[in-house]
Amino acid sequence: MKTNIAxxxxxxxxxxxxxxxxxxxxxxxxxxxxxxxxNPSLQLACRVSRALGAGRIEDVFLDI
Numbered sequence: 001m002k003t004n005i006a007x008x009x010x011x012x013x014x015x016x017x018x019x020x021x022x023x024x025x026x027x028x029x030x031x032x033x034x035x036x037x038x039n040p041s042l043q044l045a046c047r048v049s050r051a052l053g054a055g056r057i058e059d060v061f062l063d064i
Contacts, residue, residue, distance in 0.1 A: 002062040006034045008052040022051040 009019050016030045023030075024047065032038035033048065040048065040061070049060045 001036050001039050003033060003036065004060050004062065005030070005048065005052065008054065008060060009034075012052065019048070019051060023047040 005019075009016070014022075016027045016034075020027045020030045023044065025044065029038065033040060042057075045057050045061055049057045052060060054060045
């Protein structure tokens with residue numbers, strides 16, 4: 001799954017660790033999401049999108 005997580009996260013000046021803390025997951029999960037190796041649950045997709053200030057989940061996760 002393609003995502004804009006890294007682009008949005010870097011734009012906010014967040015590290016992977018900071019985003020992980022904000023969303024309640026591990027840094028490894030954020031890495032896997034950014035690399036498209038992990039498909040998140042809808043709940044996690046919502047938390048990540050909110051943490052990144054995205055208006056819609058589709059703005060972050062491109063294949064949903």
